[in-house]
Amino acid sequence: QVQFVESGGGSVQAGGSLTLSCAASGNTGSFSTIGVGWFRQAPGQRRDMVAAISTGGATNYIWSVKGRFTISRDSAKRTAYLLMNNLEAGDTGVYYCNEVRYCNGGPMAYHQYDHWGQGAQVTGSP
DSSP, X not given: OEEEEEEOOEXXXXXXXEEEEEEEEESGGGGGGXXXXXXXXXXXXXXXXXXXXXXXXXXXXXXXXXXXXXXXXXXXXXXXXXXXXXXXXXXOEEEEEEEEEEETTXXXXXXXXXXXXXXXXXXXXX
């Protein structure tokens, strides 16, 4: 199973930008064969997917980040990225990445994951 290490978090004022990285570890040879999603866990909230990218590069976003966030992947580096522009206070949370599956063309989280990375803290100041 591919495991991931997140990095690049920080604290920015509203309107600022951050880029998160998600480096694969463990069974990295399968990175190019899996979909990857970025998940956000806001304080006191559950962890939800905010963006995903398929093996073919197709992307999906939740409505609140569409147009501001861009997910990408570099299979040669076995790394996925999340470029976050025009950050808002509501984007605050710990960001994680993990494998996702596709059903009827849309990304879905697995019911259960064996491993989560340490995450990257993102804080958007009003």
